[in-house]
Amino acid sequence: MTDHTFRFGVVATPQDGDAWRATARRIAELGYSTLLMPDGLQLLAPFPSLAVAASVADIRVATFVLASPLRTPMAAAWDAHSMTVLTGGRFELGIGTGIPAAKQSAERLGMPYGTAAERLAQVGATIDRVRELEQADGPGDLRTPVLVAAGGPKSRTLAAEKADIVTLAAGPLANTDDMAAMAEDLRAKAGDRADAIELAMNIFVIGDDVPPWTKQFMGVDADELIAADALTMLRGTPQEMADELQRRRERIGTSYISVNAQFVEQFAPVVELLRDR
Template structure:
């Protein structure tokens, strides 16, 4: 049986506290299920953003999509996550990734390691968080370390865990540990500087989902499958809009590929809703996130599908 849809958006910036909180109230009213904060230097710090969102909503879940694991000390991250889970009344979803923007590491003075080392760091962080979410921090002097409200992720010790990516190593970590798995919509262009991406195709999404499901084994049907939509394009002429996008992308994919990929939504609200239903049937994607600039374009789709 197909999972119910969940809809969400991420936050790129905070023009003001009032603007952020008004957006979150509006999203909750429109039928969105979650708001996410990414973890990039040059953007706002994720945990204060999510706390501000939780403070003015009742049911909207808050999450990270995704934290850059090499940026975080696991003990300090466990404290941040547990505190937010408590202060949001158990609404946190903790997303973790291996990091992919070399320039951010350089600016922060954090060594840039090969991808295999970053993937190992990601898995080690998950293991350490599982341990710290139990009794380890509470055993320190003072004994008042926060403990998460939720006990659904991290083998029953913490909040739901999201892991996403495109590469074999990160998706292998996701298959072993994650409650929610995101198949990323962009791929590193070989031979180009880290952070130079192209859009993924439907065929690549097929292959990546199949890869993770095989690794997850019996867990596969319990996993919630997530898709990050890269663009939402309202139009009455899907093909003409796709032709324009392909021209802007520099011919990296064909028009038919742009119309088929699950990482773009093109059309009227009703057509986008049909795309999402088809994507859930084909890949299992039921948890849908759009980038903040496309919130306005996506809201009518959520309202159409909320029942």
């Protein structure tokens, strides 16, 4: 299904500088490739936070994902390109149209939230501005990989045209058949680019227990996830989890796997089994 080897990331948010630096060092020690950070005014700002992380550990850093209404395309591209240059090419720009809570953040920033079509157009414009900044710098090896969170058909069309990495934004109860259909549609839209696109998957629950914050965010409990055979949950021994991820890669094409920081130690044996395979 894909020639992409496995790599693994951790989605985390900083509370203070010392703990954040320790988190970056620890995930690098455990073999994760990337530290990813969400976006929103309820959190610290992602670009300076990720710059700090990249300065203390030999890891990639990524936004996961920027909400397009919170910045103009040029402002987001400027920060992204600067991160790529300053980290020596270790930055990935993850971007999407934003979750519903982004509307309140946009209002507080004095930014128009826009329609769904306008927010998606901002995603495309941001990617274009990043590429323009790269061209303005002249020939070089530094290029910002762009991850697009794509849910509906229109966002998959944009991702197929412009993204290097795509995370298929399905509902919390989406199963293998659901995700495989989305991936097939993406590849069909991508045409000759299909093999170059890396497919990502964020797993919210490792093991049998759903943390309270995760249950609140997703709106489902463990029994519902298990009954649906949902891909947002991964259970079993480390070897069983590794086998399941290999099956998902074979069927769907997902090779870039991220987990929440709460599961970083629990999931580390799976990383050891599959990293670079």
